Amino acid sequence: MTYKNKKMKNKIINFSSRDLLFAIDYEKKMNLDQLFDLNSKYNFLKKKNNDLLKIKIENEIISDRFLRVENVIDQTKNKFKFISLDFSYSFKKDVFKGRVSIIQKKENIIDIIFQLAGKWNNKIPKKTTLIFPFLRNLNNDKNFLKPGHVFSGKRSIKKSVWNFHEYPPAIITNNSNNVAVGIEFFDQFPWQSNYNLGMHEAILKNDFDHYESEIQLNRDLSDVITMRLYTSSKGRNEIFHLWKENTRNRYDLRKYFRPKNTWIKKNYITHFTFAYGKEIFDYKKTKLNIKKIIKDGKEFGGYDSLIFWHQYPRLGLDNTNQWDLYKYLPEELKTIKKIVKECHKNGIKFFIPFKPWDVRSNESLDYHAKSLEYFVTQTNIDGFFLDTMSSLPDSFLKIQKKFPSFEFASEGTPKEQRQIEQLTSSWDQIGDIRRNYKVEVEANMFRFVFPEHPLNLVSRWSVGSDKDAIIKRAAFNGTGLVIWQDVFGCWLPFSKNQKKVIKQLKNILNKFHDIIFGSNSTPLIDTLSAGLICNLFCNNGNQKIFAIYNFTKKKISGPFFKIEPKNNIKIRQIFGTNSSMQLKKIKKEQAVYGTINADDVVLVHIKY
Amino acid sequence: MKSIQNNKIFIDSSEYNYRVAHLTLEGTCSLDHGPKNVNIKNLYVDKYPVTNQQFLFFIKSTGYKPADPQRFLAHNPNKIKNNYPVVCVSQYDAMHYAKWVGGRLPTDEEWQYIAAGPNYLEWPWGDTFDPLVCNHDHSALTPVNAHKKGASWCGCEDLSGNAWEWTSGVYDDGEHKFALIRGGSFFYAQDHWHVGGGARKNNYHWKLQLLNEGMNRASTLGFRCVYDV
Numbered sequence: 001m002t003y004k005n006k007k008m009k010n011k012i013i014n015f016s017s018r019d020l021l022f023a024i025d026y027e028k029k030m031n032l033d034q035l036f037d038l039n040s041k042y043n044f045l046k047k048k049n050n051d052l053l054k055i056k057i058e059n060e061i062i063s064d065r066f067l068r069v070e071n072v073i074d075q076t077k078n079k080f081k082f083i084s085l086d087f088s089y090s091f092k093k094d095v096f097k098g099r100v101s102i103i104q105k106k107e108n109i110i111d112i113i114f115q116l117a118g119k120w121n122n123k124i125p126k127k128t129t130l131i132f133p134f135l136r137n138l139n140n141d142k143n144f145l146k147p148g149h150v151f152s153g154k155r156s157i158k159k160s161v162w163n164f165h166e167y168p169p170a171i172i173t174n175n176s177n178n179v180a181v182g183i184e185f186f187d188q189f190p191w192q193s194n195y196n197l198g199m200h201e202a203i204l205k206n207d208f209d210h211y212e213s214e215i216q217l218n219r220d221l222s223d224v225i226t227m228r229l230y231t232s233s234k235g236r237n238e239i240f241h242l243w244k245e246n247t248r249n250r251y252d253l254r255k256y257f258r259p260k261n262t263w264i265k266k267n268y269i270t271h272f273t274f275a276y277g278k279e280i281f282d283y284k285k286t287k288l289n290i291k292k293i294i295k296d297g298k299e300f301g302g303y304d305s306l307i308f309w310h311q312y313p314r315l316g317l318d319n320t321n322q323w324d325l326y327k328y329l330p331e332e333l334k335t336i337k338k339i340v341k342e343c344h345k346n347g348i349k350f351f352i353p354f355k356p357w358d359v360r361s362n363e364s365l366d367y368h369a370k371s372l373e374y375f376v377t378q379t380n381i382d383g384f385f386l387d388t389m390s391s392l393p394d395s396f397l398k399i400q401k402k403f404p405s406f407e408f409a410s411e412g413t414p415k416e417q418r419q420i421e422q423l424t425s426s427w428d429q430i431g432d433i434r435r436n437y438k439v440e441v442e443a444n445m446f447r448f449v450f451p452e453h454p455l456n457l458v459s460r461w462s463v464g465s466d467k468d469a470i471i472k473r474a475a476f477n478g479t480g481l482v483i484w485q486d487v488f489g490c491w492l493p494f495s496k497n498q499k500k501v502i503k504q505l506k507n508i509l510n511k512f513h514d515i516i517f518g519s520n521s522t523p524l525i526d527t528l529s530a531g532l533i534c535n536l537f538c539n540n541g542n543q544k545i546f547a548i549y550n551f552t553k554k555k556i557s558g559p560f561f562k563i564e565p566k567n568n569i570k571i572r573q574i575f576g577t578n579s580s581m582q583l584k585k586i587k588k589e590q591a592v593y594g595t596i597n598a599d600d601v602v603l604v605h606i607k608y
Numbered sequence: 609m610k611s612i613q614n615n616k617i618f619i620d621s622s623e624y625n626y627r628v629a630h631l632t633l634e635g636t637c638s639l640d641h642g643p644k645n646v647n648i649k650n651l652y653v654d655k656y657p658v659t660n661q662q663f664l665f666f667i668k669s670t671g672y673k674p675a676d677p678q679r680f681l682a683h684n685p686n687k688i689k690n691n692y693p694v695v696c697v698s699q700y701d702a703m704h705y706a707k708w709v710g711g712r713l714p715t716d717e718e719w720q721y722i723a724a725g726p727n728y729l730e731w732p733w734g735d736t737f738d739p740l741v742c743n744h745d746h747s748a749l750t751p752v753n754a755h756k757k758g759a760s761w762c763g764c765e766d767l768s769g770n771a772w773e774w775t776s777g778v779y780d781d782g783e784h785k786f787a788l789i790r791g792g793s794f795f796y797a798q799d800h801w802h803v804g805g806g807a808r809k810n811n812y813h814w815k816l817q818l819l820n821e822g823m824n825r826a827s828t829l830g831f832r833c834v835y836d837v
Contacts, residue, residue, distance in 0.1 A: 276784055276786075283818075286820045313801075313817075315797070315801070316797030316799070317803040318826045325823075327822075330822065357798075357799040357801045488634045488635040489784050490635040
């Protein structure tokens with residue numbers, strides 16, 4: 001049905017989904033009059049003046065008196081619900097056209113789309129910014145949780161990191177937390193000038209109330225903001241899964257499930273083997289002592305792989321390239337072949353690095369692919385570590401056709417879709433020596449969106465308590481680690497106790513692999529005591545692992561998290577200082593209680 | 609070109625304020641970079657880096673064969689390149705040669721004094737970089753006497769650019785062994801992750817982490833000798 005503005009008597013459109021009701025009033029301005037949860041009648045918009053949009057030209061906000069709503073489509077009775085309002089503003093000889101649409105194609109996913117066009121009087125564009133008052137009001141709701149945040153008392157604090165171009169939603173809930181709405185600003189390609197306008201970053205910031213997004217208007221309508229709403233009546237834990245499922249739908253993840261590459265999934269502990277040091281090099285015999293490395297690794301539970309490193313910091317001393325430099329090792333390539341053989345005998349895989357910064361003007365990536373192929377033939381190495389990179393050049397992919405078990409791992413976690421699809425393992429690298437970096441225990445969102453992508457956590461310069469924090473962070477996220485003790489000539493070893501804890505963690509990752517890397521894992525689930533954050537690991541089976549972190553400076557005793565009220569639940573702490581875990585009933589629900597030290601991580605295994 | 613032999617320059621003893629200031633890619637140089645006073649004793653220093661001709665004569669005279677010959681003289685020294693600096697020699701090879709001629713490798717402090725002198729010059733020839741008086745950012749080595757205007761205060765030539773030069777120290781920090789090399793070379797690699805090449809300032813040394821002899825030799829790395837008085 002299409003209605004012309006003049007014929008409309010009641011200028012309010014109601015749009016109801018399974019969980020939500022929107023009411024848009026366009027009588028005098030375009031106002032989101034109501035947005036409430038249909039079940040509990042909780043109104044998410046507490047304040048008045050919930051304008052959908054304000055346009056600011058240079059320093060002047062266009063007044064609503066210039067607004068004309070020209071066309072309204074109301075198809076809220078259809079299976080796929082849809083409304084749209086076409087509007088225009090004539091302001092100082094400039095003309096702006098726009099459209100606001102709401103579309104519902106799935107019962108729990110709703111898109112709100114803003115489109116705009118501009119016709120400049122003298123064809124010279126003016127600085128144009130957009131303001132979204134209704135979003136500011138939502139952002140101020142006490143139940144509004146910024147993306148990747150948790151509530152600590154009444155405060156919302158960031159306890160996650162995501163370093164890829166998929167952005168988890170902000171979440172708003174009703175008072176009982178049963179109904180939750182996720183708000184996503186999809187923005188996979190950050191260089192699009194006119195699309196979503198950095199909203200995913202803006203909404204993270206504390207000064208979102210003052211955020212104005214700049215836009216370059218075209219003559220024809222173009223998308224400027226697409227808000228995707230995910231709704232759930234099971235609380236905010238489910239919003240992550242709705243978003244994750246919707247996000248992963250676009251991805252081709254077949255490369256992660258090649259039968260010959262299963263070893264990379266269990267590459268929990270990788271050793272950065274810096275050649276120029278006593279960790280591997282025997283200066284008396286002037287030989288690489290692989291047996292020593294393998295023996296030393298047992299203290300960490302055994303290395304799953306080594307990344308052999310001798311090109312840096314040496315390349316550039318003369319014109320020798322990264323491949324020729326292997327000729328100058330003792331016995332040239334034979335030495336690599338021998339140590340690879342010894343590694344394989346001990347169940348350890350062997351990587352060599354690729355240095356993209358050493359690709360000379362007379363070298364192509366195809367040349368390097370051929371060099372790699374020759375190297376694999378000569379030495380039987382298992383993988384190529386992509387130094388400084390977070391993507392996999394197409395030229396290298398051919399290797400896997402000839403050597404199906406060959407793997408690639410990159411220093412940076414891949415960020416964009418194609419890279420994530422192609423590059424099936426990477427480091428999770430954090431830290432910076434120059435900025436007083438403190439290792440934080442926080443949820444790594446990438447790891448939960450793509451649990452099939454193995455990560456090895458590393459913060460190369462961290463020492464002391466920061467090294468403890470690395471291990472806790474790995475335990476909290478269920479990731480592997482890089483054991484990097486010789487940082488290009490700086491000896492930064494793990495302590496005996498740290499080695500012991502890493503060994504324990506490796507055993508847990510191995511024993512509970514299917515649960516920890518399960519596809520139903522959820523970051524930052526609701527906890528029952530302030531000061532705790534919790535990641536949940538699970539697949540479709542009857543076991544779960546909860547990783548709990550006390551981020552405060554005080555011991556916390558009390559309820560940790562709720563679990564389904566079932567009979568015969570077995571609960572067991574598998575990592576961290578003894579927390580005296582026990583099940584208690586609260587009315588009809590069950591919760592896990594315990595005591596957790598300040599700045600400590602514990603893992604709890606639950607079997608139903 | 610006339611061959612160069614027995615060119616030695618006398619350096620008077622002096623107290624010298626040693627200070628090294630340079631960027632290290634990652635990690636640290638692990639040494640005291642000063643400023644600190646050091647005593648330079650009376651010594652003679654080679655006017656030029658040791659040449660191919662000189663080194664080949666050493667081999668011919670002594671039958672020197674390194675225990676590990678990997679990459680030893682891999683640059684193929686020949687008659688045409690007699691007066692070029694010998695390269696592809698390890699610190700160990702260089703020490704053997706120096707001992708044979710009655711000298712030794714300069715310490716890191718001595719090398720800097722020979723280059724910078726009592727006036728603490730930034731470059732051997734003065735305080736301003738001049739790529740025309742040294743072999744900097746070129747495609748190959750040049751004869752050791754090709755840049756007379758690049759001579760240092762005491763008359764030593766070819767200190768900066770052309771080929772890096774070994775100094776005498778072998779350092780062991782408990783986990784690693786390394787040496788210090790000086791002067792830079794003609795080769796100037798493209799990226800900031802590469803060893804900083806080209807001609808280098810007087811107060812710059814590179815921490816060369818030692819491995820087997822094949823890795824300790826490079827086609828841009830030679831040496832000169834000093835002689836105690």
